[in-house]
Amino acid sequence: MSKSEQTLVFIPTYNECENVALLCQSILNLGLNLDILFVDDRSPDGTGEIIDNLALQYPQVKALHREGKLGIGSAHYDGIQWAYTQGYRSLITMDCDFTHPPHYIHNLLKIATECDIVVGSRYLQENSLSDWNFFRKALTTAAHLLTRVCLKMPYDATGAFRLYRLDRIPRHAFDLIHSRGYSFFFESLYLFHFNHFKIKEIPIMLPARTYGHSKMDLKEMFKSIRLLMETYSTTLLNQERYKICDPMSADQVDASQKDRQGWDEYWKSRKSTGGWVYDLIAAFYRKFIIKRTLNYFVHQYFKKNAEVLHAGCGSGQVDTDICQYINITGMDISVNALNFYKRTNQGKCKVLHGNIFSIPLQNASVDGIYNLGVMEHFDENEIRLILKEFHRILRLDGKMVIFWPPEFGASVIFLKMVKWILENIFGRKNVKFHPDEITRVQSKRHVCQIFEETGFRVVQYYFGLRDFFTYSVIAVEKR
Ligand SMILES: Nc1nc2c(ncn2[C@@H]2O[C@H](COP(=O)(O)OP(=O)(O)O)[C@@H](O)[C@H]2O)c(=O)[nH]1
Numbered sequence: 001m002s003k004s005e006q007t008l009v010f011i012p013t014y015n016e017c018e019n020v021a022l023l024c025q026s027i028l029n030l031g032l033n034l035d036i037l038f039v040d041d042r043s044p045d046g047t048g049e050i051i052d053n054l055a056l057q058y059p060q061v062k063a064l065h066r067e068g069k070l071g072i073g074s075a076h077y078d079g080i081q082w083a084y085t086q087g088y089r090s091l092i093t094m095d096c097d098f099t100h101p102p103h104y105i106h107n108l109l110k111i112a113t114e115c116d117i118v119v120g121s122r123y124l125q126e127n128s129l130s131d132w133n134f135f136r137k138a139l140t141t142a143a144h145l146l147t148r149v150c151l152k153m154p155y156d157a158t159g160a161f162r163l164y165r166l167d168r169i170p171r172h173a174f175d176l177i178h179s180r181g182y183s184f185f186f187e188s189l190y191l192f193h194f195n196h197f198k199i200k201e202i203p204i205m206l207p208a209r210t211y212g213h214s215k216m217d218l219k220e221m222f223k224s225i226r227l228l229m230e231t232y233s234t235t236l237l238n239q240e241r242y243k244i245c246d247p248m249s250a251d252q253v254d255a256s257q258k259d260r261q262g263w264d265e266y267w268k269s270r271k272s273t274g275g276w277v278y279d280l281i282a283a284f285y286r287k288f289i290i291k292r293t294l295n296y297f298v299h300q301y302f303k304k305n306a307e308v309l310h311a312g313c314g315s316g317q318v319d320t321d322i323c324q325y326i327n328i329t330g331m332d333i334s335v336n337a338l339n340f341y342k343r344t345n346q347g348k349c350k351v352l353h354g355n356i357f358s359i360p361l362q363n364a365s366v367d368g369i370y371n372l373g374v375m376e377h378f379d380e381n382e383i384r385l386i387l388k389e390f391h392r393i394l395r396l397d398g399k400m401v402i403f404w405p406p407e408f409g410a411s412v413i414f415l416k417m418v419k420w421i422l423e424n425i426f427g428r429k430n431v432k433f434h435p436d437e438i439t440r441v442q443s444k445r446h447v448c449q450i451f452e453e454t455g456f457r458v459v460q461y462y463f464g465l466r467d468f469f470t471y472s473v474i475a476v477e478k479r
């Protein structure tokens with residue numbers, strides 16, 4: 001049977017020396033032609049050697065070793081990546097402690113023909129947890145309740161006994177999961193639920209562990225609660241983060257372009273530089289304040305269906321309204337930003353990987369250009385070069401709207417304050433929310449002069465209440 005028709009069973013192990021050989025044997029005894037992958041994190045109790053011996057004994061068994069205890073979610077992530085690389089059609093994931101009885105694998109496989117993900121559920125049947133102590137029952141029930149209420153998922157979202165149809169789930173989807181601990185389970189299920197994958201459940205009875213002890217501890221519990229809060233707030237304000245969309249293909253990426261300012265790091269889908277609270281505030285700001293201001297200026301200066309370049313597009317969260325009005329091409333130097341942009345705008349805008357100093361577009365080929373928070377990251381000489389490049393690709397009488405923060409803009413002052421508080425009160429070192437801002441607007445005269453010198457006529461300079469004094473908005477026309 002070729003790998004593309006086969007199922008892999010993945011089992012993470014940490015100190016499971018009493019269980020691992022028995023479990024391996026009982027899975028092989030099912031006679032289902034399954035391969036088994038163990039991922040061990042250097043268990044001090046010698047589990048690693050046992051799985052190596054199993055791998056020598058049975059060709060269907062593989063053993064991977066990692067350098068230390070990196071977390072259960074991280075082990076699942078690595079197991080999933082390995083399964084994709086090997087080309088398996090389906091992946092079953094389960095714990096090593098017999099709390100996921102192997103005989104349920106029959107049911108998982110049966111239901112998998114009808115859906116993308118099968119989840120073993122402890123809540124479809126009375127007394128599924130009858131062997132468990134009060135504390136574990138309470139913990140599991142609370143977690144279930146929280147994921148139901150906050151993430152609005154009906155499933156048993158915190159268990160690891162699952163089947164994924166890898167042939168129906170794109171590999172890159174798993175890169176959108178931030179958690180590497182126990183919260184991996186509800187976060188991954190939320191991701192698939194949110195993206196309308198077909199999820200089915202089978203009832204399971206969960207016996208208690210007989211050997212060894214659980215690795216779920218208070219620290220892991222608090223981490224999970226934090227990630228639940230993070231996921232919940234992201235679902236309210238920054239859902240784009242969880243939208244699955246094909247990433248930029250190799251022929252869309254210009255490999256010769258180097259991102260020297262660190263934007264790829266800033267737009268990474270896992271863990272941003274400023275943390276999730278910064279991401280949330282930034283998303284709130286973009287969506288509710290900046291987007292509305294941009295909508296206003298775009299309608300004022302660009303005609304319906306105009307071809308417009310968003311030069312330095314970032315996540316594109318501000319483009320979600322105007323993409324109905326103008327034809328946008330989002331350009332960025334960061335491939336991560338463009339992937340985020342694609343997720344946000346789901347095919348409604350074109351994307352272009354390029355450098356703002358040599359834009360891969362022909363002379364006089366666009367009706368308009370705009371950007372927000374881009375110019376301040378360059379020095380004045382570079383800004384002149386950028387404006388000349390904009391001048392080149394813009395049609396005669398084409399318009400441009402530039403959002404450029406002034407030295408005393410609201411967001412500049414706010415971030416300076418937060419940085420001061422984090423560094424001086426919380427003792428954090430070198431807090432940095434985004435790549436450096438080198439050239440902020442000093443005065444209206446200061447920027448108007450730069451535009452006039454590079455071949456533009458300033459039509460409007462705005463700094464005001466519309467965006468709560470965040471940006472100087474400069475609208476210009478090609479002379
Ligand atoms: N590789 C690896 N496996 C882990 C880690 N933490 C837990 N496991 C394994 O994940 C499975 C579930 O862990 P367990 O302690 O039973 O968690 P519980 O079921 O929530 O009590 C078991 O097979 C553990 O050996 C880890 O950090 N790395």
Ligand SMILES: [Mg+2]
Pocket residue numbers: 095097099209214
């Ligand atoms: Mg367990």
